[in-house]
Amino acid sequence: MTTAHVVVKPGDEAGAPGEFRQRLLDGMAATIRERGFHDSTVADIVRHARTSRRTFYEHFAGKQDCFIALLREVNATLRRQIAAAVDPRAPWDIQVRQAIEAWIAESQRDLPLTLSWIRELPSLGEGGRQLQREWIDAFIVLIQDLASTPELEAVGIAPPSRQVAVMLIGGLRELIATTVEDGGDIADITEVAVDATRALLGS
Secondary structure (H helix, E strand, O other), rough: OOOOOOOOOOOOOOOHHHHHHHHHHHHHHHHHHHHOOOOOOOHHHHHHOOOOOOHHHHHOOHHHHHHHHHHHHHHHHHHHHHHHOOOOOOOOOHHHHHHHHHHHHHHHHHHHHHHHHHHHHHHHHHHHHHHHHHHHHHHHHHHHOOOOHHHHHHHOOOOOOOOHHHHHHHHHHHHHHHHOOOOOOOHHHHHHHHHHHHHHHHH
16 A cells, blocks of 8 residues: 655654554554564554554554454455456456456555465454455455456356355465465466456356
8 A cells, every 4th residue: 555654753643543544554564564464563563653552552452453454455455456457348358357467466566465465364363254254255246246247248258156256266366375475476477367267257
């Protein structure tokens, strides 16, 4: 996420609550890039956010609560970017490419955060599981909406079932994660992801 930062001294409470919340989310993101989620502390977050621990606890119950809020915002941004990238009037195979390229580009923009979301979310217990289901459900709706166009209907392609959508989501997410972990460039998976998605939708 790219937002403007207002520099204040720790403990300076001037500013709107929404501004402080966003600065704390940005501070959480900066801490993950620096140390990873599990090694991060509230002190790290407020240092990056340039605010106080008191302000932090006015907005979040703890580090995990802040992390989940950050991931929720990142996921919403990802869905918006994908939806905005797809031209519903384009041929269906071009629409698939537009969606995949947008997903990869947004994931590539902040690799530490992308990998943290994929690998560290399962360790967050019930809060993490709830966010995981929320994310999957939202992406299923997105995929089905994107597939509900006259161009796809004209070539006999219907919106995918929930099961097929889950396969698409999980497969691409894991492919991104393993590529990052192996030190690869996730832009290199574009063609594989596009071909696999076309095959699943076309079948």
